[in-house]
Amino acid sequence: xxxxxxxxxxxxxxxxxxxxxxxxxxxxxxxxxxxxxxxxxxxxxxxxxxxxxxxxxxxxxxxxxxxxxxxxxxxxxxxxxxxxxxxxxxxxxxxxxxxxxxxxxxxxxxxxxxxxxxxxxxxxxxxxxxxxxxxxxxxxxxxxxxxxxxxxxxxxxxxxxxxxxxxxxxxxxxxxxxxxxxxxxxxxxxxxxxxxxxxxxxxxxxxxxxxxxxxxxxxxxxxxxxxxxxxxxxxxxxxxxxxxxxxxxxxxxxxxxxxxxxxxxxxxxxxxx
Numbered sequence: 453x454x455x456x457x458x459x460x461x462x463x464x465x466x467x468x469x470x471x472x473x474x475x476x477x478x479x480x481x482x483x484x485x486x487x488x489x490x491x492x493x494x495x496x497x498x499x500x501x502x503x504x505x506x507x508x509x510x511x512x513x514x515x516x517x518x519x520x521x522x523x524x525x526x527x528x529x530x531x532x533x534x535x536x537x538x539x540x541x542x543x544x545x546x547x548x549x550x551x552x553x554x555x556x557x558x559x560x561x562x563x564x565x566x567x568x569x570x571x572x573x574x575x576x577x578x579x580x581x582x583x584x585x586x587x588x589x590x591x592x593x594x595x596x597x598x599x600x601x602x603x604x605x606x607x608x609x610x611x612x613x614x615x616x617x618x619x620x621x622x623x624x625x626x627x628x629x630x631x632x633x634x635x636x637x638x639x640x641x642x643x644x645x646x647x648x649x650x651x652x653x654x655x656x657x658x659x660x661x662x663x664x665x666x667x668x669x670x671x672x673x674x675x676x677x678x679x680x681x682x683x684x685x686x687x688x689x690x691x692x693x694x695x696x697x698x699x700x701x702x703x704x705x706x707x708x709x710x711x712x713x714x715x716x717x718x719x720x721x722x723x724x725x
Contacts, residue, residue: 467496468518474511475661476504477654483519488527489577491548498555501562508724511669512661513562515585516569516654522594523578525610526552528603549609552577556584556613560680563673565664569657570594570644573632576607579643583613586676588644589657590635596643599630616683617643668706669724675701 468479478500480487487493497515504510517523531548534541559566559581568581568588575597582588582596598607598614607614607627615623618641626633635647648656664672678697682690701707705725713720 465496466490466493467500469500471510472514472658473662474509474665475658476500476507476510476513477658478513478515480515480517480523483517483521485527486521486524486573487517487519487578488524488530489552489581490527490530491551494548494552494555498551498558501555501558504564505562508669510564511665512564513566514569514654514657514661515559515566515581516657517571519572521572521578522568522570522574523581524573525576525578525580525600552580553609553612556580559584559586561677563676564669565661565672565676567657567661568644569654570596570635571650571653573597575632576600576610580607580610580613583610583617583643587657587660589646589648589653589660590638590644591650591653592635592647593650594635594638594644594647594653595632596626596635596638597630597632598626599632601628602630614643617641668704668710668720668722670704670706670722671701671710674704 464481466482468481470477470479478497480493482488482490482493504513526548531541531545534544537544565587566585568585570582570588570590572591572593573595574582576599579596579598598610600607611623611627614626618626622641633641633643635644638644639647646656646660674697678694682693685693705723709722710720
């Protein structure tokens with residue numbers, strides 16, 4: 453079993469990739485930089501998700517981080533260095549924001565469950581990363597914030613994911629005040645699923661991913677896609693679309709097998725189709 457938060461050694465990769473059975477563990481490994489989402493780390497996360505998409509040996513993903521901070525968001529030193537560009541950094545800033553947004557959407561569009569393991573502070577784009585995951589397990593020591601307003605930079609892109617997890621008034625309070633929210637409150641708001649003792653969050657996240665991995669991969673893929681698509685529809689359109697998905701699902705081999713196993717009181721044998 454992969455170990456909990458470790459200090460990175462000089463020259464180590466900024467994103468570590470491991471396997472825990474059928475679960476891919478992606479670990480942010482820039483602890484000295486508070487695991488800020490640099491241009492390189494964003495690209496590596498996106499590339500890893502692309503690799504995992506069609507890897508049938510991977511049935512779930514856990515995103516974790518080494519060190520005491522999950523992620524402090526964008527790398528402000530990296531961004532500030534481009535102020536000297538001829539356009540004062542505008543083109544670079546646009547590129548980074550769009551690249552980060554594409555990576556977050558890759559999590560949503562991945563046909564496998566993605567679980568965040570949050571051991572410490574998750575702020576700004578780090579909070580966005582947690583909110584973009586399908587599920588999240590947090591340490592009792594974790595906290596969450598969108599504090600961009602404190603430095604004159606409203607957390608507009610983190611707002612997209614946050615507002616799709618947290619009720620409107622609470623999301624606005626986080627965005628307008630920048631104040632941190634403790635793990636227990638984050639659970640009550642719907643930002644995380646579970647809060648566990650400090651040091652056990654990574655194992656708990658892997659266990660949660662493994663629980664989903666026992667299901668039909670075809671059914672999980674179909675259901676995850678349908679969940680996010682229907683959430684953007686009107687009530688009537690959502691029911692119409694969901695009925696189409698249910699019909700397609702009923703025709704699947706795994707649905708036939710699963711229903712048969714339920715009736716016959718036996719364990720199903722999934723073919724993932």
